[in-house]
Amino acid sequence: MNIFLSLIAVLVLILIAWVGAGAANLQFIFGMIMPIIGLMLFLGGIVYRVIKWARAPVPFHIPTSCGQQKSLTWMQSSKLDNPSSSLGVIGRMLLEVLFFRSLFRNTKMELKNGPKLVYGSAKYLWLGALAFHWSFLIIVIRHFRFFTEPIPFFVNFMSSLDGFFQIGVPVLYLTDALIVGGLTYLFFRRVVIPQLRYISLFSDYFILFNILAIVITGILMRYFTKVDLILVKQLTLGFFSFNPVIPEGIGSIFYIHLFLVSALLTYFPASKLVHMAGVFLSPTRNLANNSRMKRHINPWNYPVKVHTYEEYEDEFRDLMKGAGLPLEKE
Amino acid sequence: MYDAGKIITGIIIFLVLMTSPFWLNIASGKGSYKPEIKIATEEKQCVADTDYMKAAHMDLIYEWRDQVVRNEKRIYTSSNGKTYNMSLTKTCMNCHSNKSEFCDRCHSYVGVTPYCWDCHVEPKEVVQ
Structure with missing residues (x-):
């Protein structure tokens, strides 16, 4: 059900842009206003959420330890999987952000031949995620x-590297093929594995379909139904230099592509996609495991009103003396 | 806010990266640049109509290459019935002899580096 609803939602977005920029001739709205709104909501939303996260206290020191903690000098410690220094934390974060190390460590539990519990490594999600994210970035x-x-x-260099095999004209970008493969895997994973299908929400599918629609419209424009790129660049260049122009004659498919991107940008900070910023703020990754060397003060600790024994003795000295009780200070 | 220094540095890096196209265009001052191409021929009609050629000339050239190299077919009949020799250097470049003012202007504008010249010899241009 969620699958069909989210598919319909993306199709409605496509239809809005198609009718709006095509039949209704609202190119300025779909070519300039929607993207700038999307971009501002994207930037503002991410900053808002990061600041909100940064205001939340971390009461406990909770780095996940995935290796031997730094201990006695003769004991080898795991510097990246259980970092005790800032340098180690940076290394751990780089591995996490660039290569998804925690996904690499993913394991799978299976019951084999009756009551035989088997654990094994499961790398497909890591591979699919890596293919998808890196392709998207490139x-x-x-x-x-x-x-x-x-x-x-570096942009032209990257493009030539991406089109290294010179397949067809315009040359096939490997990332175009990889991102379609990655997204397809990420989608079928949710459909095929029953447990995953059970926990998959409307938004999970919506994001996948939205990105897939962006990719497909882009691929269509590049390889199949061509658009005049000179006009497209005039529009985008105008957008990125506060100099809005809407050249005549760009096909509706470009506006569909652009509207889907605007929708993605708008939704981005409100969706699970903020893990782009959130990964940097995960206390399980970005804290050094040095709790035995440095005391972690809970920021929630408020000044507790105490009454020390010295103060108690001062208060009741005379009475205590009268009763013959031992005193620390005469 | 906890770790304000790190958070604000991160936010600034994020914002600068994400808005970098704006700053790059302001710095270069070429925000409204549009390539002008020179058509150095008396001929009024290309092998296909202008809109098609603007967006999809690479498809046509690619098709020509396959026809000539693989099928040994050298004659192209355009939609208005005129026939052409399928040749990049002899037909296309016969009219559009000014590669640097015709091909390259748009190609470098949108960052395209076609591999025509991996095999074909770049024509010598008459410097005007």
Whole structure:
């Protein structure tokens, strides 16, 4: 049910852009206003959420320990999986952010031949996620050829690397194939594995379909139903230099692509996709496991009103003396 | 806010990266640049109509290559019945002899590096 609802939601988005920029001739709204709203909500939303997270106290020191903690000098410690220094934490975060190390450690539990419990490594999610995320990043960087004039030097280099095999004209970008593969895997994983299907929500599918629709419209524009790229770049360049122009004659498919991106940007900070920023703020990863060397003060600790024994003795000295009780101070 | 220094540094890096196209365009001052191409021919009609050629000329050239190299077919009949020799250097470049002012302007504008010249010899241009 969730699958069909989210599919319908994405199709409605496509229809809105198709009718809006095509039949209703509202190119300015779909080409300029929607993207700028999307971009502002994206940036504002991410900053808002990061600040909100940063205001939340971390009462306990909770780095996950995935290896030997730093201990006696003769005991080898795991510097990346159980870091005790800032350098180790940076290394751990880099591995996490760039290579999804915690997904790499994913395990799977299975019952085999009756009551035989078997644990094994499960790398497919890691592989699919890696293919998807890296392709997405490279595709975003490649799009800088439409965003700036002149094009930054590394963008064309990256494009030529991406089209290394020179398959067809325009050359096939490997990331285009990889992202479709990655998204397809991430989708079928939710459909095929019963437990995952059970916990999959509308938003999980919606994001997958939305990104897939963006990818498909992009692929269509590049390889199949062509658009005039000179006009497209005039529009995007105008957008990215506060100089709005809507050139005549760009096909509706471009506006569909752009509207889906605007929708993704708008939804991004409100959805689970903020893990892009959130991964940097996970206390289980970004804290050094040095709780035996450095005391972690709970920021929630408020000053407790105490009445020490010295103060007690001062208060009742005379009475205590009269009763013959031993005193620390005469 | 806890760890304000780190958080604010992170936010600034994020915002600068995400809005970098704006700053790059302001710095270069080429935000409204549009490539002008020169058409150095008396001929009024290309092998297909302009809108198609603008967006999809690479499809046509690719098709020509396959026809010539793989099928040994060298004659192209356009939609208005005119026939052309399927040749990049002899037909296309016969009219559009000014590669640097015709091909390259748009290609470098949108960051395209076609591999035509991996095999074909780049035509010598008459410097005007």
